[in-house]
Amino acid sequence: MPDLHYLTIHEAADLLRKREVTSRELTQAALDRITAVDGRVQAFLAVTAERALAQADAADARLAAGETGDLLGVPVAIKDVMATKGVPTTCGSKMLEHFVPPYDGTVVRRLFDAGAVMVGKTNMDEFAMGSSTENSAYFPTRNPWALDRVPGGSSGGSAAAVAAGEAIYALGSDTGGSIRQPAALCGVVGMKPTYGRVSRFGLVAFASSLDQIGPFTHDVRDMATVLNAICGHDDADSTSAPVETPDFSAGLGRGVRGLRIGVPKEYMPETLDVGVRARVEAALAALQEQGAEITHGVPLPSTEAALAVYYVIAPSEASANLARYDGVKYGFSYQQGATMWENMEKTRGLGFGAEVKRRIMIGTYALSSGYYDAYYLKAQKVRTVIRREFDAAFEKYDVLVAPVTPSTAFKIGEKTADPFEMYLNDVFTLPVNIAGLPGISVPAGFVDGLPVGLQVIGKPFDEETVLRVAQAYEQTADWRATKPPL
Amino acid sequence: MKLDREVVLHIAKLARVDLSEAEVAMFSEQLSEILTHFDVLSAVDTEGVEPTAHTLPIRNVFAEDRSRPSLSQDEVLALAPNTEDGYLRVRAVLE
Numbered sequence: 001m002p003d004l005h006y007l008t009i010h011e012a013a014d015l016l017r018k019r020e021v022t023s024r025e026l027t028q029a030a031l032d033r034i035t036a037v038d039g040r041v042q043a044f045l046a047v048t049a050e051r052a053l054a055q056a057d058a059a060d061a062r063l064a065a066g067e068t069g070d071l072l073g074v075p076v077a078i079k080d081v082m083a084t085k086g087v088p089t090t091c092g093s094k095m096l097e098h099f100v101p102p103y104d105g106t107v108v109r110r111l112f113d114a115g116a117v118m119v120g121k122t123n124m125d126e127f128a129m130g131s132s133t134e135n136s137a138y139f140p141t142r143n144p145w146a147l148d149r150v151p152g153g154s155s156g157g158s159a160a161a162v163a164a165g166e167a168i169y170a171l172g173s174d175t176g177g178s179i180r181q182p183a184a185l186c187g188v189v190g191m192k193p194t195y196g197r198v199s200r201f202g203l204v205a206f207a208s209s210l211d212q213i214g215p216f217t218h219d220v221r222d223m224a225t226v227l228n229a230i231c232g233h234d235d236a237d238s239t240s241a242p243v244e245t246p247d248f249s250a251g252l253g254r255g256v257r258g259l260r261i262g263v264p265k266e267y268m269p270e271t272l273d274v275g276v277r278a279r280v281e282a283a284l285a286a287l288q289e290q291g292a293e294i295t296h297g298v299p300l301p302s303t304e305a306a307l308a309v310y311y312v313i314a315p316s317e318a319s320a321n322l323a324r325y326d327g328v329k330y331g332f333s334y335q336q337g338a339t340m341w342e343n344m345e346k347t348r349g350l351g352f353g354a355e356v357k358r359r360i361m362i363g364t365y366a367l368s369s370g371y372y373d374a375y376y377l378k379a380q381k382v383r384t385v386i387r388r389e390f391d392a393a394f395e396k397y398d399v400l401v402a403p404v405t406p407s408t409a410f411k412i413g414e415k416t417a418d419p420f421e422m423y424l425n426d427v428f429t430l431p432v433n434i435a436g437l438p439g440i441s442v443p444a445g446f447v448d449g450l451p452v453g454l455q456v457i458g459k460p461f462d463e464e465t466v467l468r469v470a471q472a473y474e475q476t477a478d479w480r481a482t483k484p485p486l
Numbered sequence: 487m488k489l490d491r492e493v494v495l496h497i498a499k500l501a502r503v504d505l506s507e508a509e510v511a512m513f514s515e516q517l518s519e520i521l522t523h524f525d526v527l528s529a530v531d532t533e534g535v536e537p538t539a540h541t542l543p544i545r546n547v548f549a550e551d552r553s554r555p556s557l558s559q560d561e562v563l564a565l566a567p568n569t570e571d572g573y574l575r576v577r578a579v580l581e
Contacts, residue, residue, distance in 0.1 A: 102564075103557065196542045209540040239540065305526050305527055305529070307526075308524045326502075327567065328576055338577065339577050339578055340577045342577075344502050348501075348503045352503065354512075357505070357513075358517070360501050361494070361497050361501060361503070361513055361517055364497050365497050365521075368497065368500060375524060378528070378532065381536070382530045383537070384532075384535050384538045385535060419520065436541025436542070
């Protein structure tokens with residue numbers, strides 16, 4: 001029997017089906033692993049052991065009754081940005097330290113209906129704003145491959161939890177790279193589906209036109225399995241796309257022969273880390289070997305402007321979304337002031353951390369009278385230009401392949417002094433959110449012992465081809481055989 | 487564009503965020519620097535280009551006009567820091 005805590009979903013489901021393990025045993029193995037390593041990794045804000053074992057027993061009863069299901073009885077970790085009924089949902093913020101949602105988000109409910117066992121809520125940058133999980137109001141999460149380095153962010157806890165074997169899969173959210181970037185830096189598979197594919201109901205809002213929930217898994221086959229469970233239209237989210245969900249698992253295993261792969265010129269700049277470049281080139285060679293047609297130098301000329309578009313639009317939307325934290329309805333509340341306004345301003349001044357305040361300030365400025373046209377409206381127009389450039393590329397290519405990040409995981413504290421330097425981490429991932437496209441990060445080897453991710457970007461609602469390419473590459477290498485030195 | 491102390495305080499007022507003196511100084515520096523990186527936007531030709539608010543090909547979404555169960559008043563007010571007789575309670579609004 002392999003280590004239970006490092007099983008894939010399909011391996012775990014197989015053992016459960018054959019009655020070789022119980023959900024309780026799988027869950028206990030995950031909880032034991034958390035006890036053994038999380039003091040060092042710090043992936044979890046809350047471990048819900050008692051509740052998990054109760055869910056495991058319920059899953060075992062369903063299995064004993066003859067029910068089957070890919071996720072039935074399998075342990076999952078959930079980013080603390082998703083509402084979980086009766087379980088605190090802090091969003092990594094002091095503002096929501098004592099917030100206990102009275103409902104489950106749609107995706108959480110779908111997983112629970114499928115028999116998932118939640119082992120805990122994972123750490124994150126406050127309100128999902130950050131690229132290193134250092135902006136958590138509680139503590140930083142550490143990269144399982146090198147504990148003095150960041151796991152990426154904002155879903156750093158979820159990525160680290162899967163990499164460290166503390167959960168078999170996890171959920172995160174991706175507004176500008178917050179799933180793909182930590183997946184790359186932690187050496188696991190992470191995917192942002194097409195905007196509208198997954199309901200955002202119960203996802204604490206950051207930037208509503210960019211946010212999307214997605215999974216972290218050990219392999220691409222598991223990714224398809226979790227997507228099957230979480231995707232689909234939801235009346236509770238008006239931006240949920242009214243489209244059919246294909247069987248993502250059925251589309252796997254067809255290889256890449258004849259597929260046209262474009263490599264965007266702007267995503268392979270001179271400044272790209274040489275080790276990362278070498279891993280991406282090796283992956284492209286492997287895909288070519290499998291029969292894909294690779295074309296380098298595909299132009300996406302507005303890539304340089306994408307960072308500015310993102311850092312206007314995301315903070316603008318955030319400044320509006322975060323207006324709800326007023327100390328009146330729920331969350332942290334300062335009550336010592338003489339007036340309502342004083343209480344509200346102190347609530348927000350004390351309840352939000354520096355990065356959240358920074359983005360609220362940027363967004364408020366960009367939306368303020370006299371600057372709206374120059375910043376917000378202009379950014380929305382450039383957003384259209386960026387979308388058109390992707391559209392043009394997808395007329396010639398089935399997918400685009402690129403690095404996920406400009407470098408491997410950096411040291412904790414290395415980039416906290418300069419916010420803009422931190423923002424540059426997402427330069428290859430945030431254009432995908434701007435255009436609403438599906439994108440995956442799949443492990444592509446190591447540089448000096450640190451993981452590198454390969455990004456595959458697809459047409460809107462064409463997750464199937466993205467998964468197909470990612471799996472074809474995955475099968476040329478066995479990176480999963482190497483585990484973090486914990 | 488340099489954001490001086492007055493502008494930072496004005497934005498903080500609009501956003502209803504109380505800032506410490508140290509934060510006002512820090513944001514004056516950092517926001518000014520971040521804004522210089524936005525200059526790249528003006529270099530992109532957007533003549534005649536429509537803005538994108540979101541990427542889905544849908545506009546308005548209508549729901550059937552009928553009532554559905556929702557959370558109870560008790561459950562929702564239990565989250566509030568200060569309530570009275572089924573209302574949210576705040577300090578005087580008018581100064």
